[in-house]
Amino acid sequence: MITGSNAKLYRACRVQQGDSTVLHNFHDDISIPDKFVVTLELVPGRESSGRTIDTITGISKDASTDGRITAVSITDNPGGNPALSPDALGHEILNNGMDVIVHFTCRDTNRVGMESRALQLAHMGMKNILALTGDYSGKGFGGVGLPVFDFDSVILTSMLKDLNKRLIRSGHSSIFVTGCAVSPFKYTEAEAWVQYKKMERKIEAGASFAITQLGYDIDKYEELLQYNRDKNIDTPVLASLYLLDKRSARAMHAGRVPGVHVTDRLCKTVLREWEQHGGGMPQAIERTARLGVVLKGIGYKGIHLGGIHGGFEDVGKILDRMAVIEHNWQDYIEEFRENEPNRFYLYKQPTKQQTTATAVLPGKDTITVKLTENCHYLFLRAAHDLFFDKGASLAPMYKRISRSLEKNKASWLLKVFFEDPFKKLMLSCKSCGDCGIQHVGFLCPESGCPKHTRNGACGGSKDGFCEVNTDKLCVWVRAYRRMKQHGEAEKLTCAFVPPRLWELKGTSSWINFHLDRDHQKPAKPPARML
Ligand code: SF4
Structure with a gap:
């Protein structure tokens, strides 16, 4: 954690946002050209108070004191399962001085409910929204919930843009800053194509920042940046990172977290680390810090850090380590080159001497249709x-x-x-x-x-x-x-x-x-x- 003079300096820079005073304003930070933004993803559980909630509010308070975190994002019924509303929890965190990004999915309510929720967020001064289609429905009281999906993420983004216009007309000072998710970790030509096209639609609809899905494949991270350069897209993109432990590595490798990609090799490495070293947290922190500096080096606007369950201490260690090794980021790039066979990449993979992919490949999947x-x-x-x-x-x-x-x-x-x-x-x-x-x-x-x-x-x-x-x-x-x-x-x-x-x-x-x-x-x- 930052202590002493730096922490005091950060505390002095608090700004007014709605009724709350926050240390950083997410929208301001992603708009500053050379600023590297760090956000945290926090996951509430199926409880209105208790240990998980205390941990989340504790992490947010520590993040605010530390000063290096721009905002925390709160998930919206992750996995489709019921959890404390990100709106309620986020409002408390915002009032404690940390800017918040609310995840907003299309799964649980129809367009009327979604607009009502958006108005409620505007009323509460919570303006950063990550607009998502959402995981499919999970289990609630009595069984699996009705999957609504009245909108998809593109339409939701468009609705928020429309609402912004109305808010401006009515003299509202604070309007939504809407972001979108994008997954470069698609290994067939068709999926990659549709993901990137959909990202373009989201940006056209009003998304002003993007957060990637989670993966450990640097060629795919580079592919997304190269695609954006080719299309003249200058929307800031934060790359997802995750502090992988045994449980999460197994779940992601088995495909239990939709869209997340953890290879066989990485999963085995993580499991081995946790078995051989009696707890693989130092290795997990080192891996996360190394990927973080590589992503910063190749041009991501920031990192979006998940898997923080215990407390803020691990985040502090990751950021401290990043500060130490960031000048040598190229030394670590090959560690995140997966080199798995039969995968689709939009661009040729770079040689070891290169740091970025350059040559465009036409679709190399063999498209066969019955x-x-x-x-x-x-x-x-x-x-x-x-x-x-x-x-x-x-x-x-x-x-x-x-x-x-x-x-x-x-x-x-x-x-x-x-x-x-x-x-x-x-x-x-x-x-x-x-x-x-x-x-x-x-x-x-x-x-x-x-x-x-x-x-x-x-x-x-x-x-x-x-x-x-x-x-x-x-x-x-x-x-x-x-x-x-x-x-x-x-x-x-x-x-x-x-x-x-x-x-x-x-x-x-x-x-x-x-x-x-x-x-x-x-x-x-x-x-x-x-
Ligand atoms: S086929 Fe056309 S009309 Fe029928 S349900 Fe599908 S989209 Fe609607």
Whole structure:
């Protein structure tokens, strides 16, 4: 821990935020060009008070005293299991002088609940939000909870941006600083592509910082930075780090933490360290510090440190060690080069002499699509172009037919005798009434994705397979492969897709499309043009 004059200096720099006085302001810190930002991720448990809560508040107080931590982030029902609300706990921590990033997932409440929660956070002066689609539902009272996923993280980010506009109009001084998660640790071409595209959509929707998923593969960390440079993305990115102990290494290696990647080799090393040394904490601290300085060296804006369960002391040791070794960061880079076979990287891996990846590789996965899958895509694409293109010459006729069916109360005939049987057979349609297959390679986002994502995959897939239905390919991986086969992958996740309209559930999506009722309806012109 920092003591003496440095600590006094940090304490003198406290700033007002809402009703609270905080040592660092997260938004200010990530906006300072040369500042390396350190944040902590803390995980509340299923209790309203007690040991875990005391530990979290204790870590936050110590972090505030130490002065090197910009903010703590509080998870939102991690793993989908009930835990103390990050809003309540975060507010207490903010009042104790430490800035807070609240994790905000789309799993547990619908859009009404989410907006209400956002208003509550604004009211409490809690403005830093990490917008996440969220892990799938876990167990609560009486069984597994209903997975809501009314929004995905892109739409949530967009909603917060919209709310910001309203808050500014109403004279509110403090508005949301929304961030997003990104996972470079995807080892198939399809997953990597969709992750990066989705990150672009999140940034367009209003994300002003990003935090990576956790992994120990420096080539993937570099890949993300290189991708951002290629796309002229200057959003600050914090890299996740974790103090790996035996339990967490086993869980992550076994895939029990969605999206996190711990190799066989790393897991065995961690287990050996803890067995041979009667407690592997010094090794865990050293590994974390080394990866921290490498990430700082290659250009990350900061680190987001998790796995802090005991107290702040371990964080202090990591940061102290980083200060000692940071000038020699290149000495450690090879320790985090995984060199596992059959993995997809967007860029060529650097040689030992290089420190950054440079050469662009075209997709090197062999994309093979079954004949049936290919025919399914071609048939639905052709049908879509023929019947559902608003710019096509036949579109006015379809509109007239739709109007006439509606007027004569015969649209249900179309739905029951044609649309439902066809779409159930071809797409396992759930009759949402607001069809989104055209955004997902002509696959159904309602039946094909347990989180109903329409703006790209969540970060939970592994080796191309779904986080929830682990024996099934992620619907976005299928979509990418089908489209890549025809040189159309660029169209996937290429634009913001608005939320589905629940009021259309059970109605004819065909008629809704032609009568401009669904999410694709033309935007209203601005008021002054009316
Ligand atoms: S997106 Fe909706 S209408 Fe389209 S196939 Fe899926 S459930 Fe049916």
